[in-house]
Amino acid sequence: MKAASATRRIALAGNPNTGKSTLFNRLTGGRARVANYPGLTVEKESGTFRLSKSGLVELVDVPGTYSLSARSAEERIAMLAIAGLDSEPRPDAVLLIVDATSLERNLYLALQIVELGVPTVIAVNMVDMLAERNLTIDAQELARRLGIPVVPISAKSTDSLAPLLEALDDVLETPGIGVSGAEWMPKAGPLSEDLEAVGQSLPATWCEGPAVRRSALAAWALASIDDQDEFTDIPLDLRRAVRDRRGLARAAGRDLDLDLTRMRYGWIDQNAAHFVRRRAGGAVTSTDRIDRVLLHPLVGFGVFLLVMGIVFQSLFSWSNPAIGWIESVFASVRDYLAGVLPPSLVTEFLLDGVIEGVGSVLVFLPQILLLFFFLALMEDSGYLARVAVLMDRVMRSIGLHGKAFVPMMSGFACAVPAILATRTMERRRDRLLTMLVIPLMTCSARLPVYTLIIAALFPPDRLFGLLPMQGLLMVCLYVFSTCMALVVAGVLGKTLVRGPRIPLLMELPPYRMPHWLSVARKMLTRSRMFVTEAxxxxxxxxxxxxxxxxxxxxxxxxxxxxxxxxxxxxxxxxxxxxxxxxxxxxxxxxxxxxxxxxxxxxxxxxxxxxxxxxxxxxxxxxxxxxxxxxxxxxxxxxxxxxxxxxxxxxxxxxxxxxxxxxxxxxxxxxxxxxxxxxxxxxxxxxxxxxxxxxxxxxxxxxxxxxxxxx
Amino acid sequence: MIRLDELLLGSCARLVHVGGEGAFRRRLLELGFLPGTPLRLVRRMDVGGVLEVELRGVRLSLRRSEARELAVEDL
Structure with missing residues (x-):
């Protein structure tokens, strides 16, 4: 047990789209400190809240992930933060939020976390959505079978989180609560031998804790390390051990990836019937009805164009009054100081260097706030996933994911918020590729230049007496830049920023009403990050x-x-x-x-x-x-x-x-x-x-x- | 036994074989695409070449080319 004075850390983990961000806000009151995980542009938000027995505790938001044994750099962060490897301190407890409507899939991550031997509490969210899905869940039975506390919560209602806080207190204060034996791990047989062998090569510091932790980390290593992974700091011994065991398994005709996933899903499938009840008759949900429109080949595309039109228009013109206001404030401050200060080099530096410079940073804020307002709405409502599906065909042809579409289109307004918007993409390689072509999109800062040159050099004639020559030139410039961006993305994606084939494979979460606090938090986090760092x-x-x-x-x-x-x-x-x-x-x-x-x-x-x-x-x-x-x-x-x-x-x-x-x-x-x-x-x-x-x-x-x- | 992309719209099937290469296959398995798992083809978006399937209570999108790696038996 740690001294009472030290603040305990709780890691908040969960699948994407489970309401993790909303729970974080409700627990911490929305006050988050934002930092970055070392070496990566993955945000690390943390906040504090008070428990009656343990006092003030720190809550660290872990990136949403479906599994710990993943190989993208972002998903590896989740592993580091939950298991407490390398640079990340080991959390005193894990709070895992799972979606009640897709409990079986969510439990896969739960089992991985339980294996690690870190005290865990499960919060079952969205219990208010169960009725619509003809589902019932027995949280007590789940708790009994897993051997750790399980607390149902509801994202929508403002019920107190008291039972959850109590469970966290118990886990932090009483050793043994929240830790379970992970009975699904094999005790004998070839898979058990694999885990044993790889476990020998694990660094000793990783394995401190319950005995099952060594097997859990060995399973992680077997599923995560191979020739194509992006890890840079895996001990050579471990890498070799994994390669050897995978080679042996392949020679013996065993399918190691399947065995490792089946080990956990096998337990889930055996036990699920005891805590999840499905009543017969799949009801048509509201999500079904909405998707019938939004994913319709014609209507859906029309709605999509309309939404994009609104986003585009807002970035282009609705942000103008705010931009003008910021510019005029800085102009009047500058004018005022110019009148007060004696004319000297220092004054000039202050006015034309510093004040101008601060102004040129803040002038981006209206567009960044607006873009992230729309992105947060689209992301939290579930529409962004549908956009990725709708645009997948176009983006796929240039080696990008459908999710790259919205950032690239935002580049027509301004590359700076557009590049920040690539954060909605999961893989680093896709983000990088998108970032490298966004500056080719015709941003609004090019318009004054085009306007000047076109107005000065090209007559306002009409082509064939119909099409205005000047407008036509402008359209050509837009088409030209977009084509160049697509071509460059295709070329770079096959050469410099090569990566494995990107599957579309993506969850289409049920539509939900975005929570204003979560939307506001996304807007503020991004803007603050831009102002302080860029x-x-x-x-x-x-x-x-x-x-x-x-x-x-x-x-x-x-x-x-x-x-x-x-x-x-x-x-x-x-x-x-x-x-x-x-x-x-x-x-x-x-x-x-x-x-x-x-x-x-x-x-x-x-x-x-x-x-x-x-x-x-x-x-x-x-x-x-x-x-x-x-x-x-x-x-x-x-x-x-x-x-x-x-x-x-x-x-x-x-x-x-x-x-x-x-x-x-x-x-x-x-x-x-x-x-x-x-x-x-x-x-x-x-x-x-x-x-x-x-x-x-x-x-x-x-x-x-x-x-x-x- | 047929490929997932040949399944009729709205029909239920059971996964028989999960193919595909390294990382993609592993992701499929972790999302619950295991041999023996029942699933349903919810939507077929022919214009975009995308399928939507329901499996373990979750809706997922797959490209038709990705769905070819999965073999199912009609139920």
Missing amino acids: GGIILVCTIVMWFGLTFPRAAQVETTADTGTSSAAALEGSYAGRLGRAIEPVLEPLGFDWKIGIGLVGAFAAREVFVSTMGVVYGLGEDQDEQSMGLQGHIRAEMRADGKPVYTPLVGISLMAFFALACQCMSTLAIVRRESNSWKWPAFLFAYTLVLAWGTSFFIYQGGRMLGLG
Whole structure:
């Protein structure tokens, strides 16, 4: 027994879609501390609550999983946290939540946890859904047969959780309660020999505790370790022992995977009749009725398009007032400080570096909150699983799971929340692949650039007297970027981020009313994570950009009045300006001059900055936007040394193709760094999009010239 | 004995054989797709090539190509 002063830890485990998150909120009052499991971007939430005997206890939310013997990195976290291996301290107890309507399947995880010898309490959730399913469950009988406490709870009602708290208290205070013998583990025979043999190679520290724990860990190792697993820290001895035993079993014609699962399901199937009663006649449930519509080949697809339309529209336009409000607040703070503080370098740093930087982080919040509001609704109601099914055919063709669809579509609004949305996907490889192609989707920051170039260079004519030329170009850009994203995903998925075939195999949970607390918690967790972790990188990048665009400053600029021409001269002399000039030879084959080069450098801060940077470059001042006739006119009138115009329609298309493909967005790179937990992937993303953009623009410009255009 | 994807809509069957490669097969087994388990074909979405089956009280989606790995006997 631990000293009374130490806070005890309870791990909250369960299958996905069992109401785990709601129970976590009800127990802890929704106050969660968010951290990450080491080395992985899997959130680790914990909170505290009070028990009458044990006092204050810590509750750790374990990722939802169907089994402990899984091989994806995320599912391995569940194993570490429940068994208390390696970096994770061993929990004093496990609270396992199971879904009453699918008890048999849920019990598979329960048996695995009981095997580990960690004191366990089972909470049977959704008991209020049993009647509709013609089911009854005898919790006492289940408790008797498993040998651990079982408490029925209901997610919907606000009944007190007193019986559950009492059971947890008992388990923590009285040694022996909550621990059972795991009678399903074989005592003799070939499987028992396998477990014995592999158990010899387990690290001694893993096996402290009841004797059955060694067999349980051996079973885990046999089911989880093979040539294709993603583990990096399995002792070599253990790996070898597993390989040997699997080889022996195969030679003897035994099916080890089947034997291991049958060991547990065998017990479940033998005993289930004693605690689960099914009355005859499968009633048509409300889920059946809803799915008849939502999964209908025509109607279902229509509803889906409508839902996506609403999400898309909200990201595009409903977030605008909030974005505008944040921008105006920062503008007025900036104006106020500019009036109060003495003009100096420090002031400028504060205004254009720091305040601008903080503003550029917070400006993403409205879209992130909105997207996660919709995602949480879709996830918690059960609709997200249906979307994955509906879109599976398209996504499958490029080697992705149906679940990748919503994040990719969100990329049309902004890549930053879209990349955060990949968290709804389970496998790391799928998340990574989706993240790497999302920046190719035409985000809303590209629109000002496209608008400016199209308005300046293409006449508002109608093609065949019918189709507006300018709108058509815009549509082409969207189609082009989407096709490129799909092609790149297909190529990367077969080369750099290869992975085993992704099965669709997915649970379609019954529809449920989302709980507002759980929705709010998802929104807040994601937003806080973005501000604290990606925000820092974005802030630093903004300051670096400010530095690059401001220094070194020419002496005469300080003295002259701040006219357009002088700021153009200052920009030309700055590091960014010099960089723009330096890369001119590389840009020349694309049809760009060094002034466009400066604009491209500036656009790295955020693509729409291209417009205001070009305003400064052409000596028109900073306040130019894509509608400004001055800037449009200047673009049309800009001449090369030989008197030919810089901007021909061909250059315009080449430039827009460049913007469509290059990941010129430090916020995107920052969030990819955060989500992939390495600098390797954002570096790769930046490099491959740059090469792709350059190559495509080269092909367009040179090809166009050969055809005699431009 | 027929393949799961050949089962008639709404009919019940018993699993006879669970095939497929490594990780996918293991996941199937852990979700309760064991030889001898009864199941029912709930929905067939031909446009998307997806099947929905009910097994041990749970609804699961499977691609038709994945369902080919499972052999069932009609009940």
